[in-house]
Amino acid sequence: MAGICELYNDKAGEFRFRLKASNGQVIGSSEQYGQESSRDGGIA
Numbered sequence: 001m002a003g004i005c006e007l008y009n010d011k012a013g014e015f016r017f018r019l020k021a022s023n024g025q026v027i028g029s030s031e032q033y034g035q036e037s038s039r040d041g042g043i044a
Helices: 036-043
Strands: 004-009 015-020 026-029
Touching: 015 036
Parallel strands: none
Antiparallel strands: 004 015, 015 026
């Protein structure tokens, strides 16, 4: 089973993503992005 990329907004309302392994463990976390499109570019 492959890992997943989880999209979310932090408490400050900034856009972020985290990478999770197939067992649910967080293996990476992004910086804050002010715009959704910037976050999506960071994922790409």
